[in-house]
Amino acid sequence: MSDEPAPPLAEAPLGPHAPSAPPEGARRQRLHPLTPLLESFRFLTAAVAAAGIQAFTSRNFLFAIYIALAAAVVGGIASLIALQYRGFVVWGRELHIYGGVFTRSHRTVPLDRLQSVDLARPIRARLFGLAQLNIEVAGGDGTDARLAYLKADRALALRSELLAIAGRPAAAQEAAAEAAASEEAAADRDAGLLVPQVTVKRLALASLLEALPVQITALLVFGTAFAVTGSIFGFSTVATTLWVGFFAPALLGYLQSTVAAVNRFLRNGRFRIARDGGNLLVQRGLTDTSHETVPVDRVTGVAFDEPVMWRSRRWRRVEVWTAAVAQQSATAVKSTTALPVGDPDQVAVVAAAAVPDLPSVFDVERPPARVRWRMPLRWKRTGAALTERAFVVRHGVWVNTHVAVPYARIQSVRVTQGRVQRMQGVATVRAMTAGGLGHDAVAAHRDAAEAVAMAAELRDRADAAAARERPRLS
Template identity: 90%
Template sequence: MSDEPAPPLAEAPLGPEPYAPTAPPQGLQRQRLHPLTPLLESFRFLTAAAAAAGIQAFTSRNFLFAIYIALAAAVVGGIASLIALQYRGFVIWGRELHIYGGVFTRSHRTVPLDRLQSVDLVRPIRARLFGLAQLNIEVAGGDGTDARLAYLKADRALELRAELLAIAGRPAAAPEPEAPEGEPVDRDAGLLVPQVTVKRLALASLLEALPVQITAILVLGTAFGVTGSIFGFSTVATTLWVGFFAPALLGYLQSTVAMVNRFLRNGRFRIGRDGGNLLIQRGLTDTSHETVPVDRVTGVSFDEPVMWRSRRWRRVEVWTAAVAQQSATATRSTTALPVGDPDQVAIVAAAAVPDLPSVFETERPPVRARWRMPLAWKKTGAALTDRAFVVRHGLWVNTHVAVPYARIQSVKVTQGRIQRMQGLATVRALAAGGVGHDAVAYHRDAREAVAMAAELRDRADAAAALERPRLS
């Protein structure tokens, strides 16, 4: 923010005075966000205004009115953004980051950098057009503590990220592998595995989606054919189609869009390791940089969609406490490798959790549990390995979940009514974070299940005792 002369910042005239002793002194110079910020944030509004103007001009040939709309939008937007900019900004004060915002409702968020989890650099496509970037800052400790700094110039954002990480005591990322001077030859230098090629990623996404797509098309097609031959195709086209097929088709379309989105998000995937962090860069249209602190990894999952098996490809996802602690919508895990060969998978797994193997021998549940999951039984299992509790399940997407013993929070054994008659029980090892982020060994022999739970507890204590003491 040094290159452009900043207009003087307004004194805070309204709203609560920051009397709290943690507030930085009034005189401290706030750093401002990029002037284009409000414009980008009201991107949807502007698009709507442009669309309205266009439609107006197209339908009624009333070009003057279209110009009025555009002018009004520009003036209102411009004034609003000028005002809004005065109140937005941030200050790094000691070991705290203070973020100010809001015109009518003033907000002031304090981010304790001691508890910084990660700083992610995200570049949505509309920001990329102007060379801007946004920082997502995550802090340990529950919901609503993550903060967002949008938008900053891309290089300024990188600097700030390094600065924040340095203050937080995490060794700052080696000044970005993405240096613009870097010749394209050693693109893969410093990466754990070579960048995932677009071709392989596209093929992998396609193969993963294929069973679902084929099933959906088959089901829809047969339904259409059968009902059509019974009731006559014209009736189907009108009533049934609107009532039943359209929603199903919508769901199908949505899943297709999700597949394409995931492909776009994981394009040009690069993962590197820097000290105690995994650095992930990805995205074809919206690029994002993510930092995964290795000592926060609570689990690693290896997915193997059914069509990938012949190629021995697998996907690696990493669960972290930081990611799981976001709001309920974000109990997602971070993809550490969208698709990879066995040796690549092994490298990434070992980088995420030291000494974690990537191939596991799991033991199946007893045969008397087979009728409960006739197809998936062969692909279900659990194992207590040296470092981690490993479970395996899933038919279409076969998943191995490995939770290191030191990350197991609590252990549960449940035994349903029918399970009791059969002498079976389910073991659950819970890791920190959201629901669904736990390793579940289904339908073990009851005696074995209880012994497994006891063993898990012992190993968890032993593993935790080996670690250096950590806060929270």
């Protein structure tokens, strides 16, 4: 035992400082007065639609007018009350957000851990010149804070202020430049894009081709079932039964599929991606526009999607995962689209920009042939490989997906083996990234000896890559 005295305690605890509330005299900044009404836009639309249907069916238009006036008065009073308790304060290196009427809330966002501040402009907000800020911090659960709604110029100024406090001058300059430039002048900035802007024709065709296989398959299944059962039990009886039990829900599913394809097209319209220093800057949207910032040093994985109807055209979609996005729940948005559709050259450029020296084409090795019966449709399109830069896995049937996880972003590696796998002598290797919920790279049904060797090699490469990186992503 050493006789040396213990070192003195630090004057303050080490690690992140505890959040402190602003003083009582701190001026709370308010959101725009239209915020509560815009946030209840869907409810108001439903109320107006219900009133319209009532007026049409009963021919009582006066009643519909009364309902609309009552909804307007109640909504206006509720908005005034809600605005008195909603606002935010930038105090020191923290952002404090207040809200709630019956249940008060006070959220503190540490700007030292700020990852990105994204600007979004839904169409209902654009009509009034408003915007919202989506704020993400490292280690957070998805979008940690949302400021909606603010005047567009005020939102851009606040975004620049928050990024400057967080020590991100390059991004702050980008935000200031964006405030000075109008959307009509966006074509003059095409020279700084990583790839040319995705054309409307290509995006529309890609959205249609991606949704087509599922819809055609459903039509064939229902059509065959109707023809067979109708010939046996009579078409009139089967038609009535199928309409109530199958066709009506199927029609609803078709409408949802169509709406999803249209939303995908509208969300990625006018897609642009550029790189500014250590950030990927993504702008997109036809009706709802968004300006997203993806820090390259926080990218934990890159996914390359190839829907079945895109393969003849060699199109692929590129999505990136970041440390904050990777911790969202399974029902939340899981990634950021870095390229909605592109040819091989464009995919290669975006992949290298997201993760330096990352290729876009991979040679993966399939699982052993003895496990083919477990995945008869997926076996040929399942595989894994340890490349020079990343751990790559492949999976999917309708959508062929390659997932590349840089070694420096792997936090843990696990080998699992179920009872049937143990009988077959195979195991599954799972590489988990920061936060990693739903974003693990999984090499399924590898030979048991190969799985153990692969896991050991992954740990060695992850430790070596993390040792070369400063600071390490947590």
